[in-house]
Amino acid sequence: MRWKNLAERNVYENRWFRVNLADVELPDGRHLDHFLIRMRPVAVATVVNDANEVLLLWRHRFITDTWGWELAAGVVEDGEDVARAAAREMEEETGWRPGPLRHLMTVEPSNGLTDARHHVYWTDEAEYTGEPEDGFESDRREWVPLKLVPDMIARGEVPAANMAAALLLLHHTRLG
Numbered sequence: 758m759r760w761k762n763l764a765e766r767n768v769y770e771n772r773w774f775r776v777n778l779a780d781v782e783l784p785d786g787r788h789l790d791h792f793l794i795r796m797r798p799v800a801v802a803t804v805v806n807d808a809n810e811v812l813l814l815w816r817h818r819f820i821t822d823t824w825g826w827e828l829a830a831g832v833v834e835d836g837e838d839v840a841r842a843a844a845r846e847m848e849e850e851t852g853w854r855p856g857p858l859r860h861l862m863t864v865e866p867s868n869g870l871t872d873a874r875h876h877v878y879w880t881d882e883a884e885y886t887g888e889p890e891d892g893f894e895s896d897r898r899e900w901v902p903l904k905l906v907p908d909m910i911a912r913g914e915v916p917a918a919n920m921a922a923a924l925l926l927l928h929h930t931r932l933g
Contacts, residue, residue, distance in 0.1 A: 758784040765793070773797060773832060774871075794871040800842035801830040801875055801923065804855055804883040809903045809931055811924065812851055812883070814895035818916075825916040826901065826909065828923060830875070843878040851898050852889040856882030862926055866919045877923040903928050 761782040769776040775795040782788055804812050813826040831846040833839050840858050848854045858878035865874055889898070901909070906928045915921045 760784070763788075768792070792870075794873070796871055796873040797832040797834075798839060798842075799830055799873060799875040800833050800839050800846055801828050801877040801919070802843035802847040802855055802858060802879065803828040803923075803927070804847070804853060804880050805903065805927060805931055806881070806883075806900060808900075810900035811903050811906070811927060812853060813899055813901050814850060815897045815899065816895040821916070823916050825920075826914055826924075827895075827917060827920045828877070833876075839876045840878055843876065847883075848886060848889075849891045850889050850894050852885060852887050852892075853883040854886050855880040856884075861923060861930070864919050864922055866917075875919045877919070879927060903931055 763780045763782055765777040765779045767775055768778050773796065777793050777795060779791045779793055780788060781791045806812075812829075814829060815824065816827055817824050829843075829847040829850040831842065831849075833842040837845075840860070843858055844855050855878075858880050861877045861879050863874055863876045865872075867873065903924075906915075906924045909915055910921045910925065915924060
């Protein structure tokens with residue numbers, strides 16, 4: 758059953774997202790108004806070292822008032838290559854410059870409300886360049902053994918679904 762978006766009008770926008778109101782036709786012909794959020798793509802990156810430890814950020818999210826482990830992430834700027842944005846975000850937020858990045862996955866974290874796509878990359882080599890430029894984004898950055906990831910997720914220490922999915926796939930990819 759396919760819902761049809763017949764028209765949208767902008768309700769609000771800023772440099773990160775737009776809130777639109779859509780006229781949606783349901784399969785049975787009824788119509789409903791549906792709010793949706795149009796967002797820039799998000800680029801995500803991390804590194805897994807030779808000891809199979811993943812570089813994570815411990816941060817607070819004021820919107821949900823939760824603490825948790827995350828990967829470095831941020832919006833892709835206009836005209837910016839997604840992998841380049843992922844590398845930029847990783848260095849800005851962690852102080853580690855990634856080597857060649859590999860695409861891990863692309864997810865739609867909340868596709869009933871937003872068109873956001875999160876593109877996750879990883880590498881197995883990185884160079885420490887110094888304190889992170891955006892150190893205010895996390896309380897600390899740590900190398901966490903990948904083998905601990907499933908239990909961390911089960912305990913709720915990785916509350917963001919996109920981050921949990923990426924870490925589980927990295928765990929599977931590296932530790933099989």
